Amino acid sequence: xxxxxxxxxxxxxxxxxxxxxxxxxxxxxxxxxxxxxxxxxxxxxxxxxxxxxxxxxxxxxxxxxxxxxxxxxxxxxxxxxxxxxxxxxxxxxxxxxxxxxxxxxxxxxxxxxxxxxxxxxxxxxxxxxxxxxxxxxxxxxxxxxxxxxxxxxxxxxxxxxxxxxxxxxxxxxxxxxxxxxxxxxxxxxxxxxxxxxxxxxxxxxxxxxxxxxxxxxxxxxxxxxxxxxxxxxxxxxxxxxxxxxxxxxxxxxxxxxxxxxxxxxxxxxxxxxxxxxxxxxxxxxxxxxxxxxxxxxxxxxxxxxxxxxxxxxxxxxxxxxxxxxxxxxxxxxxxxxxxxxxxxxxxxxxxxxxxxxxxxxxxxxxxxxxxxxxxxxxxxxxxxxxxxxxxxxxxxxxxxxxxxxxxxxxxxxxxxxxxxxxxxxxxxxxxxxxxxxxxxxxxxxxxxxxxxxxxxxxxxxxxxxxxxxxxxxxxxxxxxxxxxxxxxxxxxxxxxxxxxxxxxxxxxxxxxxxxxxxxxxxxxxxxxxxxxxxxxxxxxxxxxxxxxxxxxxxxxxxxxxxxxxxxxxxxxxxxxxxxxxxxxxxxxxxxxxx
Amino acid sequence: xxxxxxxxxxxxxxxxxxxxxxxxxxxxxxxxxxxxxxxxxxxxxxxxxxxxxxxxxxxxxxxxxxxxxxxxxxxxxxxxxxxxx
Numbered sequence: 001x002x003x004x005x006x007x008x009x010x011x012x013x014x015x016x017x018x019x020x021x022x023x024x025x026x027x028x029x030x031x032x033x034x035x036x037x038x039x040x041x042x043x044x045x046x047x048x049x050x051x052x053x054x055x056x057x058x059x060x061x062x063x064x065x066x067x068x069x070x071x072x073x074x075x076x077x078x079x080x081x082x083x084x085x086x087x088x089x090x091x092x093x094x095x096x097x098x099x100x101x102x103x104x105x106x107x108x109x110x111x112x113x114x115x116x117x118x119x120x121x122x123x124x125x126x127x128x129x130x131x132x133x134x135x136x137x138x139x140x141x142x143x144x145x146x147x148x149x150x151x152x153x154x155x156x157x158x159x160x161x162x163x164x165x166x167x168x169x170x171x172x173x174x175x176x177x178x179x180x181x182x183x184x185x186x187x188x189x190x191x192x193x194x195x196x197x198x199x200x201x202x203x204x205x206x207x208x209x210x211x212x213x214x215x216x217x218x219x220x221x222x223x224x225x226x227x228x229x230x231x232x233x234x235x236x237x238x239x240x241x242x243x244x245x246x247x248x249x250x251x252x253x254x255x256x257x258x259x260x261x262x263x264x265x266x267x268x269x270x271x272x273x274x275x276x277x278x279x280x281x282x283x284x285x286x287x288x289x290x291x292x293x294x295x296x297x298x299x300x301x302x303x304x305x306x307x308x309x310x311x312x313x314x315x316x317x318x319x320x321x322x323x324x325x326x327x328x329x330x331x332x333x334x335x336x337x338x339x340x341x342x343x344x345x346x347x348x349x350x351x352x353x354x355x356x357x358x359x360x361x362x363x364x365x366x367x368x369x370x371x372x373x374x375x376x377x378x379x380x381x382x383x384x385x386x387x388x389x390x391x392x393x394x395x396x397x398x399x400x401x402x403x404x405x406x407x408x409x410x411x412x413x414x415x416x417x418x419x420x421x422x423x424x425x426x427x428x429x430x431x432x433x434x435x436x437x438x439x440x441x442x443x444x445x446x447x448x449x450x451x452x453x454x455x456x457x458x459x460x461x462x463x464x465x466x467x468x469x470x471x472x473x474x475x476x477x478x479x480x481x482x483x484x485x486x487x488x489x490x491x492x493x494x495x496x497x498x499x500x501x502x503x504x505x506x507x508x509x510x511x512x513x514x515x516x517x518x519x520x521x522x523x524x525x526x527x528x529x530x531x532x533x534x535x536x537x538x539x540x541x542x543x544x545x546x547x548x549x550x551x552x553x554x555x556x557x558x559x560x561x562x563x564x565x566x567x568x569x570x571x572x573x574x575x576x577x578x579x580x581x582x583x584x585x586x587x588x589x590x591x592x593x594x
Numbered sequence: 595x596x597x598x599x600x601x602x603x604x605x606x607x608x609x610x611x612x613x614x615x616x617x618x619x620x621x622x623x624x625x626x627x628x629x630x631x632x633x634x635x636x637x638x639x640x641x642x643x644x645x646x647x648x649x650x651x652x653x654x655x656x657x658x659x660x661x662x663x664x665x666x667x668x669x670x671x672x673x674x675x676x677x678x679x
Binding site for chain 2: 045110250251254255256257281285287509511512531534535538539541542543546547548549550551
């Protein structure tokens with residue numbers, strides 16, 4: 001405790017000095033000024049402190065790794081990072097940046113996910129991989145199936161006790177690529193977002209300003225470090241703030257979400273958060289008597305982002321944890337994406353989240369947002385004001401024209417937080433990152449693919465969906481065509497072009513729905529095979545894509561709607577499904593009769 | 595004491611709740627992965643079983659016993675061992 005008080009002034013003194021520096025430059029200065037101050041604590045699966053990393057240790061260990069990396073290959077080489085939850089990842093990441101290498105944080109590949117992992121390694125042309133000693137042999141084995149992919153491995157935890165390497169100079173906060181973020185793109189075509197040193201510094205500063213954070217803003221995070229939220233928010237923001245951060249593994253949180261809340265209480269955290277499901281899960285898993293003595297009154301900002309923010313969840317969470325000192329104004333819905341490094345909008349802090357009920361029909365047909373306080377209104381939650389360092393525009397995707405407030409269109413973002421593009425995909429990069437608004441030449445915008453509007457009375461960004469029928473499951477993009485293809489391939493009686501997959505987003509939970517058009521042969525067979533067929537379809541989709549098809553609906557021959565060019569009209573099928581206007585073959589009745 | 599049957603019902607309801615698959619479509623002998631249960635949800639299930647039955651379970655239990663039938667039996671045996679001790 002004494003050490004903490006002594007370093008507070010030193011940490012505070014760097015606030016202005018670090019504002020425009022690269023994140024490794026900031027780390028070096030903080031390591032010089034307050035080496036003993038704790039940067040990270042890591043909690044084990046029971047919530048007990050397992051490991052600690054001070055600012056001084058973080059710098060020393062990062063330089064030791066950088067020195068090894070610098071001895072092989074050249075600047076700009078990609079280096080894959082395979083790390084379990086813990087404190088070894090961050091020093092390896094900084095080691096890459098200090099050596100001028102491009103870090104590529106990746107999820108640990110299970111046997112099932114090895115294909116996606118190999119595609120990414122091939123896509124970025126990676127020749128070197130970092131991990132910890134305990135995982136090295138297993139990873140070598142799993143990833144050795146590809147002879148074209150010779151990887152040189154280094155277990156960085158073996159360098160833990162090395163002395164600081166001399167002569168390591170942090171890069172400036174410029175346009176050089178710091179890391180590749182592989183969260184966009186499908187499994188078959190991974191897309192690596194190129195995030196620069198300048199992007200990182202800009203985005204960290206944007207969050208610091210928007211949420212009024214400083215060295216006293218202790219944080220608790222459990223998000224995986226290979227994801228943009230876990231990396232930028234959980235691992236890098238603390239370095240700019242000079243605060244103390246408590247980390248735990250995603251599995252610790254999911255198995256026992258109350259450990260997260262308990263950590264917020266014990267470490268007097270100011271900032272903590274996650275996607276909407278995290279709040280849902282914590283409220284679901286709460287039981288009377290658990291968390292007695294827990295005090296959430298220090299918690300000032302509960303970030304809610306990376307997924308649809310649901311008003312019902314906000315209410316449930318506040319009702320469940322209000323007695324422990326949690327305040328409803330703590331909840332801070334926000335918006336961001338890897339293509340903008342992370343953060344785009346969120347705030348103002350300490351105010352109630354904005355919830356609007358809009359006329360869904362007017363929004364869909366006219367692109368106009370009107371309030372509808374009746375039962376048919378669609379509830380949307382405001383995702384906050386855009387950072388004042390960027391410009392956010394709502395644009396008609398058809399003609400590129402700027403739209404006014406309360407008009408529905410695509411969200412476009414402009415500013416230094418926009419990533420450089422997608423790794424080695426010049427055409428897709430130009431289309432996504434180099435858009436211009438009609439009649440406003442000279443200013444480049446990044447197209448988010450998200451549909452939303454800016455509130456006329458509050459200036460907040462409200463999100464209403466995605467362009468291109470894209471399905472988003474657990475933060476992953478899923479293309480409906482891919483899922484439909486899998487379904488068609490799963491059984492010979494399901495014919496090509498006979499299937500529409502979409503998301504039913506009416507309830508609290510998003511459900512994937514597959515509408516399958518039966519031809520005469522399938523219709524005849526259905527009473528016998530419907531149950532087994534549904535199982536087979538679910539099995540195939542789950543194996544291929546790792547997601548659940550909640551509802552499988554068989555419809556009468558020739559009732560699947562298609563365009564004149566033969567394309568399946570998914571949004572029309574979705575509309576018909578929600579209005580119960582599909583010509584459904586009632587298999588259950590047929591089954592009972594049989 | 596919690597019966598295997600009760601635990602199987604709890605697991606089936608959990609899968610239906612988390613994945614949206616109707617409970618009557620969930621087969622006792624089918625691999626839970628077939629219902630799109632991801633690794634995160636598998637850990638959520640282990641934690642929920644621990645909460646509900648007051649037992650300590652290995653996080654990878656669902657991967658060792660991947661069907662409703664196998665998993666409910668495994669949990670019932672552990673619950674019995676805990677109360678017996």
